[in-house]
Amino acid sequence: MKAPARTATDRLHLEHFVPYRLSVLTNIVSMSIAGTYEREFGLTIPEWRVIAVLARYPNLSAVEVAQRTAMDKVAVSRAVQRLLASRRLLRTYDAGDRRRSRLRLSPAGEAVYMRIAPLALGYERKLLEALSPSERRTLDRLIERLTERAREMAASD
Amino acid sequence: MKAPARTATDRLHLEHFVPYRLSVLTNIVSMSIAGTYEREFGLTIPEWRVIAVLARYPNLSAVEVAQRTAMDKVAVSRAVQRLLASRRLLRTYDAGDRRRSRLRLSPAGEAVYMRIAPLALGYERKLLEALSPSERRTLDRLIERLTERAREMAASD
């Protein structure tokens, strides 16, 4: 006796569906980290991203920050406003193109960065302890390739 | 001559920070999928999750749905309300415990499921084409272990 035909939908179990599982993992991780940023420094994740990128690359404009943080320009604008208000950021404007801002950390912003960065890296290290060194390298590659592929797929429509 | 001491913060580049990269990947994937659900069926991701789980396990209560979809009960409540309004869900109440709802798909809800499930699985298949079969198995394991570890870490504070 033949087994019944197995259609595609037979296999859609949320708990095995990669996009769903990625989303669950990311949410747990993001909420943990966001909790720390918020509790200890009163920072949101967008603000933290702006700080992190400006610590590395000072004097970027808002759109450049947006590109490097995968945020849209409205999100950057709002994060920048809050960081200016909390005196963690300094803003000047480009002499040659007065639309462009030049953003950099204030000493207070640097200080926040120096205190958060180790926490963030500590969280990551502890998370990745669940994997062997070779698995960590594999994870790197998999995230890379999946992101690239997801971008292609998103671009082609 | 010794190399300069390498402090933890030296290495915090957003583009290598796993939580950030996971978040970027998940956002691209979720937005692609959400776009399809929304365009073609007027469904949000929470609504889709409720449909998916009820297609597999009919007659769950709202809290049971919440557990299986990693959503909180407010999100489930709102998704259920919208699905009831669009006549894709039927709700009765448990005879023995009148607080508990019993949720199941209406024929229209089933029909939506039968049309979306192949699209969702098609997206996943195409995404995973970026990986070899053995890499796919590895990805499965890595997501599993990272999620478990992230949960432990979140629980221990």
Next chain:
DNA sequence: GGCTGATGGTTACAATTGAAACTATTTCGA
């Protein structure tokens, strides 16, 4: 039976977010 606390689910309100419109400045082409 009648409290007390837990559970299922909804509602209310504030905070966050997203999309579109807007201002200011610059660039490009006729």
Next chain:
DNA sequence: TCGAAATAGTTTCAATTGTAACCATCAGCC
């Protein structure tokens, strides 16, 4: 050099979301 289109960034308004409070029912205990 003038006007149209592009770019940087902000604002506005509506929709979504998160938190807490809330109502109803139930379970345990006296």
